[in-house]
Amino acid sequence: MTTPAAEPGESAEPIVRPAPHRWLWYALGGRLPRRHRTWVLFDTTTDTWWMRHVARSMVQLAVPIALIMIFVPGSFGLRVGMCLLGIFLALIYSTAYIAETTENRVKKAGYPVGTALAHRDQAGLVRQRRETERKHAAAAKRAARYQKRTDR
Numbered sequence: 001m002t003t004p005a006a007e008p009g010e011s012a013e014p015i016v017r018p019a020p021h022r023w024l025w026y027a028l029g030g031r032l033p034r035r036h037r038t039w040v041l042f043d044t045t046t047d048t049w050w051m052r053h054v055a056r057s058m059v060q061l062a063v064p065i066a067l068i069m070i071f072v073p074g075s076f077g078l079r080v081g082m083c084l085l086g087i088f089l090a091l092i093y094s095t096a097y098i099a100e101t102t103e104n105r106v107k108k109a110g111y112p113v114g115t116a117l118a119h120r121d122q123a124g125l126v127r128q129r130r131e132t133e134r135k136h137a138a139a140a141k142r143a144a145r146y147q148k149r150t151d152r
Contacts, residue, residue, distance in 0.1 A: 015042050026056075054095070
């Protein structure tokens with residue numbers, strides 16, 4: 001899938017989503033080919049970047065969970081409990097280092113360190129500006145309605 005770059009400040013490079021096998025490699029911590037570099041930046045700066053990070057973390061946990069469920073002796077409930085506690089602990093560590101991990105992914109794609117944070121900050125400012133404009137327009141509309149009622 002190829003789409004033009006969404007952000008006005010970005011280069012004119014198209015965003016090329018990786019194939020499923022490449023995404024799996026990327027989710028496990030691997031580097032993608034250069035043609036996917038804008039997608040990596042998009043992946044780490046879009047509104048859902050933190051959910052994507054959690055999904056990648058869960059992919060990384062799939063192998064140990066499968067090994068525990070298959071090879072650890074014990075009751076099914078014990079193995080499930082071990083897996084749930086492992087997921088809980090892994091998600092704590094994963095979210096504790098979320099900014100560093102995403103910056104490392106962006107660095108692997110060839111961008112300077114701090115690029116993902118700068119893009120997310122810029123997107124936050126744009127969202128905040130839009131919200132402020134929306135609230136100002138709503139306040140002006142209410143004021144006009146109130147003025148219309150009091151002029152009767």
